[in-house]
Amino acid sequence: MTCRVIQISDTHLSPAHTHFQANFDRLRAWLAAAPPDLIICTGDLSLDGAEDAADLRYAAAQLASLPARCLAIPGNHDVGDYTVLGGWQNTDAARLARWREILGADHFVEDLPGWRLVGLNTQSLGSFLPEEAAQAAALADAVAGAGGRALALFLHKPLCQHRLDDTEVNYWPVLQPARAAVVAAFGATPPRFVASGHIHQWRDHAPDGLRQIWAPAVSFIVGEESQPSIGSKLLGVVEHLLHPDGTHDSRLVTIDGLALNDIVKLPHLYARPVAAA
Numbered sequence: 001m002t003c004r005v006i007q008i009s010d011t012h013l014s015p016a017h018t019h020f021q022a023n024f025d026r027l028r029a030w031l032a033a034a035p036p037d038l039i040i041c042t043g044d045l046s047l048d049g050a051e052d053a054a055d056l057r058y059a060a061a062q063l064a065s066l067p068a069r070c071l072a073i074p075g076n077h078d079v080g081d082y083t084v085l086g087g088w089q090n091t092d093a094a095r096l097a098r099w100r101e102i103l104g105a106d107h108f109v110e111d112l113p114g115w116r117l118v119g120l121n122t123q124s125l126g127s128f129l130p131e132e133a134a135q136a137a138a139l140a141d142a143v144a145g146a147g148g149r150a151l152a153l154f155l156h157k158p159l160c161q162h163r164l165d166d167t168e169v170n171y172w173p174v175l176q177p178a179r180a181a182v183v184a185a186f187g188a189t190p191p192r193f194v195a196s197g198h199i200h201q202w203r204d205h206a207p208d209g210l211r212q213i214w215a216p217a218v219s220f221i222v223g224e225e226s227q228p229s230i231g232s233k234l235l236g237v238v239e240h241l242l243h244p245d246g247t248h249d250s251r252l253v254t255i256d257g258l259a260l261n262d263i264v265k266l267p268h269l270y271a272r273p274v275a276a277a
């Protein structure tokens with residue numbers, strides 16, 4: 001049986017700032033018309049859950065209202081970001097504990113016919129917090145126990161911006177050496193694809209032979225003033241049709257009625273546009 005997985009990302013919900021709620025409501029209606037087997041949310045479900053538990057709690061309730069089971073992994077807006085980036089919200093024990101309290105585990109392993117899906121918390125990578133080591137052990141177990149299933153990896157931040165051996169330190173991808181460690185953990189059975197969010201651009205490319213699919217956001221794009229285009233600035237979701245023989249069809253799905261919000265033009269919602277995605 002082919003499983004239809006819908007990947008949603010970057011919904012950026014908040015009970016206080018409801019500007020992106022209409023897009024989420026439109027997404028929910030679209031999903032209800034043809035519910036998938038599984039929904040995976042690749043992070044930044046909240047607008048500012050890293051600061052305000054109310055945002056995270058509200059976003060979790062919104063995901064729970066979707067018409068299919070939903071697995072979620074955190075983004076920087078939910079649990080903070082890498083200390084090396086020098087921002088104002090570092091991933092720390094308190095933020096990870098808050099995620100656990102509201103949403104449960106920050107990583108997952110989900111088996112479907114012919115497939116093993118692994119979702120990782122990119123925000124704990126390089127933190128040296130216990131959650132990072134626990135996740136690394138879970139990843140090793142997931143790969144070792146895959147039993148011939150095709151593997152797929154779901155992340156908030158993409159593994160890399162251009163190439164896997166990039167060394168640039170910036171806000172957008174998983175940084176080294178964590179990136180190399182994640183790739184190495186798969187050993188001789190690399191994932192068939194890596195699906196991520198965070199960039200708020202759609203992109204489907206295969207640097208170094210590894211297919212990487214960047215889901216667009218549901219909420220907003222980031223204008224050229226703050227972020228150059230690498231992929232396509234549009235809104236939507238990604239449909240992954242996972243066939244039991246380990247092949248898959250992954251494609252962008254745009255949804256009629258999503259408002260093409262630009263966060264640069266909405267500074268009152270999140271007044272730190274350099275790190276708006």
Ligand SMILES: [Fe+2]
Binds near residue numbers: 044
């Ligand atoms: Fe993000």
Ligand SMILES: [Fe+2]
Binds near residue numbers: 010044077199
């Ligand atoms: Fe985002």
